[in-house]
Amino acid sequence: MTPRLREFWVLLLLSAALAACGEKIAIPEAVGIPVVSDYVEQQSWSLTDPVDVIESNGRILVLEQGPGTLTKYSTSQKPLLVVDGLISPTAMFVDRPLRRIVVAEDDGNGNVALSIFDLNDLNPLGRVDLAGRVSSATGVAANGELVFVSDPDSGVVHRLRWTDAASGWLVDEGLVCTDQGSRESPQFIFEPAGLGLDDQGFLLICDADTTRNWVVRFDPVAPEGDSLATGRAVEFRSLACPTPPVQSFVLGSAPGCGEVFEPGTSSGLGGLAAPLGLTLDSEGRIYVADSINGRVQRFETDGSFDLVLGDGAGGVPGLEAPTRVASWLGITSRGGIPVVIPGARIYVVDRSTREIRIFEDRRWTEFQDDA
Secondary structure, eight states: OOHHHHHHHHHHHHHHHHHHTTOOOOOOEEOOOOOGGGEEEOOOEEOSSEEEEEEETTEEEEEETTTTEEEEEOTTOOEEEEEOOOSSEEEEEEETTTTEEEEEEEOSSSOEEEEEEETTTOOEEEEEEOTTTOSOOSEEEEOSSEEEEEETTTTEEEEEEEOOGGGTSEEEEEEEEESOSOTTOTTOOSSEEEEEEOTTSOEEEEEOOTTTOEEEEEEOSOOTTOTTSOOEEOOSSOOSSSSOOGGGTEESSOOOTTOOOOOSOOOSTTOOSSEEEEEEOTTOOEEEEETTTTEEEEEOTTSOEEEEESSOGGGOOOOSOEEEEEEEEEEEEETTEEEEEEEEEEEEEETTTTEEEEEEEHHHHHHHHHO
């Protein structure tokens, strides 16, 4: 389902709910995507040791490494459910088709595991020991059939397939990508970090390698007849060149038509320095935690730079070391008319300050004040 189609169904369901309550059906109103001037930073959310954050169905999931906890919060930051006993958790992902939360654990000594929880009540569903199969885990993603794990120590992204508990929950299905190639080519990933999945099923991979600093989009499905083969990079945009340049495939600074590859970070708008995490909003726009530059950048679906958050502009303290980011879809109403704001709130994990910074669309706040 495309982002716009999903948004249409959200609006339709809201209208149906109003009708079921005897209310006159109002035509839903979709408020445009926020621009940078729409965002106002809310009070920072201080925690013990946050490493990841995800929004799901109006609830905020927070993973903390030091205490080894997974907590479900309301949007007012009230804890609702807590799971403890996790061993050095590093990343999580909501497998929406199966309504599961997949948490990666990595103690730094080669002991890697995935713990699986029910999305609704956080009840444990299983735990998969990946020691000997996966060396490290800095990112995880899942789509109902496949599970992907970033393994920077091995320079690969693993592809695994769900199976039954008796078979060990997950079976290996080769690699999406490796570091066994040219650093100038987007077909390889050298330091995989955060992962994301778009509505076309493509896998977005943060490559924090200091010579590259890119986000690359891969087709994660192996070629037919060869389940162990790696995937291939997929273009964000087509440029008028005899052969597709690197710039077509990546978010971040990369050579365009006829340009020479120059390794290193970039602090310019649209450039990245050690991207570590990403998320997508309901319109498919991509938010990237640009860690060394201390900011979050948003990109359009075609990979073009859109806006920057947390860079310290306007006297607001800048982000120090953003590592993960989550986007929240605001749904409210005004005068009986449902209103949807994609990216109404952006949650950013700042590991340096051990906070979650919150950027909220001022229009969302205004709607609440009018209610």
